[in-house]
Amino acid sequence: MREVSSKQITQVIRKLCMEACTELPFDIREAISEGRKAESTDTACDVLDTIRENYEIAEQEKIPICQDTGMACVFLEIGQDVHITGDALSEAVDEGVRQGYRDGYLRKSVVKDPIRRGNTGDNTPAMLYEEIVPGDQIRITVSPKGFGSENMSAVRMLKPAEGLDGVRRFILETVKKAGPNPCPPIVVGVGIGGTFDKCANLSKKALLRGVDTANPDPFYADLEKELLADINRLDIGPQGFGGKTTALGVNIEVLPTHIAGLPVAVNISCHVTRHKSEVIG
């Protein structure tokens, strides 16, 4: 049994919020420069150069890459042999977000009520995704999620008869409909299977995986590759001005599902796909 104080969790989350918003992950940078090599038009090249210059400025000057520093999506993998002492876990997480968004000069983008609105002023509450896992450590991932891309995401309950073709069609249709709105080049997180809500959850988790990795199942690894090629033939291109770099990666995660179902969720993320992790223990 390991004891972890809620204060420690708060501190880690504070730091991860600030780092995630200012330092673009390496795999995304690599994919952007690969895309740049593939482009031939001035417009597409200019946009990708601007995107690179922007994340370099952010890193050097320690300011956020994008003003939409998102809702703080916080993923906790908590070892079952961990005992958390001090404040309630959700309070500790929110305090970390509050401090990180204040001290990092990050934008406060959360409203109290979806209909009656009203900014909460501190970017809380965090969107919390907890999982109990074996072991005595806590793995914390903060992924600030912007809503330009979140708004273009979709979930659909397909019929099993629609099969692989149906899944492909739905993913391509969602990306096509999104067009220039989610700030392409995008990262496409896909969840297939589970229940309605688990499937959506899975598509968000898929975005935490590097675009330089593949699903361990060769069937899905191939599907990721094929879909990426199909998406990059849609000619949406950087910022929707045309070109070959519409997506930087397609990450698919799957779960078993019901005999009657084939749920598919597509969570779209922009070229500022951010996440930062740390392990306590």
Add this chain to the structure above:
Amino acid sequence: MKIRIQLPLDEKTAVTLHAGDSVLLSGTVYAARDEAHENMVRLLDEGKDLPFDIRNATVYYVGPAPAPPGRVIGPAGPTTSGRMDAYTPVLLRKGLRGMIGKGERSEEVIEAMKETGAVYFGAVGGAGALLSKCIISQKVIAWEELGPEALREMQVRDFPAAVVIDTRGNDLYKRNQTV
């Protein structure tokens, strides 16, 4: 070749711009997004004046991040313009000349733009750190309580953008179906 534009933009200059042109904007823009738009349209419905002169004005769809010490403003890139579509035709008919944002516009907005001679500029979404360097001063002019959604007056210098939809309704996002 980038075309230098001094704001406010008059109709005479607006009609010379074409979808696909690269521009550098300098002068005054008004930062307004979702809630500020709702408030502006409510004021007009009530027969009241807007907090700024909208004739020939350019609105920038942006909710900036707070300014760290020693900076004019935090990152300030464009937000998705389509969310403002419902409020835009009425503002265009009051004289709004330019809009800066990212993403598609509705048919209603494009029709109103053609009717009034307005231009829609696209800035690179997600390039908030870089674009913030083109904002040389800014102040909140209304609805401070909205935080990032407050209405702001900004002075920009050589702010890079592309003409996405011109006064004739040509749309860079619909490259293959030019009007």
